[in-house]
Amino acid sequence: MRKYISLLVIMLTLVSHRVRADDATQLFYTLRTKIATVKDYRADVRMKIDVSFMRIPQLKGTLLFKAPDKMRLERNGGLSMLPKKNINLTISNLIPVGNVTVIDIGNVTVKGKKLRLVKVIPEDDMNNIVLTKLWIDEANLVAVRAETTTRNDGTVIMDLDFNKYMSFGLPDKVTIYMDVKDYKLPKGVTMDYNNEVPVAPKDAKPKAQKGTIEINYLSYAINTGLTDAQFNK
Amino acid sequence: MIQLLRIELYKIFRRPRTYISFGIVTAITFVIQLAMLTDGKGFVNFALSGVNEQFDIQGNILNGYLITYIILQSLLIHIPLLVALVAGDALAGEANLGTLRLLLTKPISRPKIVMAKFLSSFIYTVLLIVWLAVVALFFSLLLFGKGDMINLKSDSFIMILQNDVMWRYGLAFAFAVLAMTTIASMSLLLSAFADNSIGPIISTMGIVVVLTILSNLELPLFTIIKPYLFTTHMIGWKGFFDDPVPYAAIGKSAVVLFLYTIGFLLLTIVYFNKKDIKS
């Protein structure tokens, strides 16, 4: 009898897990569909790039996005500076496309908020994304954090804060943590002015560092029908 | 003194040779601008290759501000030659011409003559740098337009917003004047030693080239003497394009250059005051 009970418990557990996994898969697809409803947007942004070897002031401009992966920062004659397109600033690029396997990790609490953590693995082996972890606010159906491991671009973490544009799944503030390769030019080329900042001994090989990009979205104009030409200026 | 200075300036600016310097500055500036017009994109891509791997930079990178920086970077190494053309000639050239003995038999003290020579060389230097600022900045902005300025250091990438650039150039040119004044005073000292102007001009260039190499060598021995070489501090103008601007280091560099200038000038006065004029 005890054997049966044990079996039953195991089966129930399996079933419930199955149910929960299906639930999570459903949650992921629903979320992905919601994200996909934004075909394009134009947003006034304040962008702060914080990478150790880069010193860039806060950039004000208009960020243009067109699904799936077009992005451009317009700065009224100033320079546009965006991470290479594999690491897009929009969450749609951090989640795999096509068929995926979703693993439910369960509920976690982050900063007092109850979130559902899922792991998403694309079925297509050739996808640049190897694995994405999503922290999902189920009530509002938005991902507040994504951690994507890519084949070529290291691991990218994105934190999203929602407020006014929650219903469109669009954040007010995005913080991206990414891997950046170190950068070095020969001193003979640049002829640096040494301002006596003590130079830490450096490895010969460029080593990976963390970089942060923080974007504040002030306002969005969504699905206005941006054309491709607007991204190729 | 004012009279003497006016006469020195008169001599400098009535001489065709003086304008060759302004011509050279203009010509080199235009050559660099032309090269950048035709080949600038490739140059920028090469320079930015380290950053481009990870970031996608778009817009008018090759703008007037960047071009001006490139012009300054390549030209400020050669401007000592143009400064020496006048300052190195100031005493030696007159010795060679034979006018020095006539000048020195006039009722004026020798230190005053040296001071007038120094001040006139200084004014020439200022005008040369102002001219450089005009042709480099004005024409580069005209040809390449405005834009955010990127500045590449060996270990960092700096971006300066376009409305944040001009004051940096103002200070950078002022610093360049100071650096070139140091060269002028050194040239004047060498000029006091010599009886023809080729010597001081070539010596000035020789010293600048050798010390610049020492300043850039990454060897322990040179690291010790580096802070004491004026050539190390001559590129202090670049500090104004850093973020944050290293004011303390720039200030220190300015003090070093100033002390060198005063030192060279005093040596010139002391030596020249006792020199037998045999030319």
Added chain:
Amino acid sequence: MHPIIETKNLSKSFKQFKAVSDLSFTINHGDIYGFLGQNGAGKSTTMRMLLGLIFPDSGSIYIDGEEFNNGRRHLLSKIGAIIERPDMYGYLSGWDNLKMFAALSDSSIKANRLHEVLEIVGLKGREHDKVKAYSQGMKQRLGIAIALVHKPDLLILDEPTNGLDPQGIAEMRALILSLSRDHGKTILISSHLLYEIEQVATSMIIIHKGKKVVEGKVNSLLNPDETFIEIDILPDDHILQKINASEWKPSLGSIKQETLTFKMNPERTPQLNCWLVGQGVGVTEIRSKHSLEAYFLSLTDDTVITNRAL
């Protein structure tokens, strides 16, 4: 009244070379003072010391009774000078050069003074040409104009006839005499040619290897009675007896083979020649040379003086 220049025991060496050694001399107001010496004798070095271009190792210089080092600036304003070549700024006009140096001497000098000195040196009409287009003589004149413009009491002219053609030399000589006579300047003039000094100077000094050889009034130093008359004759065994028996005996200096040397006023040379011919002596050549010149020549390389018409 103090002498305008007085030097006491001036000495100057350049490394091992003693350029001027223990040199003392005096120049009085109104003199045209000849400074004679072969090239390298120390003339230029001395003049440069008088102008503060070269600093003496020892000795002192007084200008108008005042020690030079104590009042260099205002003493220099009493002096106008050309040292060696009259070098100017070739890319400027004569006028511009003159105006500039005038301003350095005395900022209150007006344009009419510039016209005045250009008139004196005879450059009027050419003053606006660039100096590089000037002949050597014009440069000399401009040099003198510059030396004169601030109305100095003393002019120091170092070899002012150097590089001039014969006409230029004659004009320069006339100009120097006129500056002394008409403008009351004291003039120190150097030369390596005795006859040049002799023609203009009132007093003179000869220096050799940096040392004074002789100093004095020209008319006493160049007393005509001190002239050597050299006469080449055909061989004559009795020439000495003939002279000893004649009025020419006191004048005879020496007899060397076929050359007789007399020391006398050259005005009597024709009479001497007549007498010799009357005695049946075959005269082949007569040369005259002042004893001072003979002496000066003995110091110098004699090629220096060959351009003198004897």
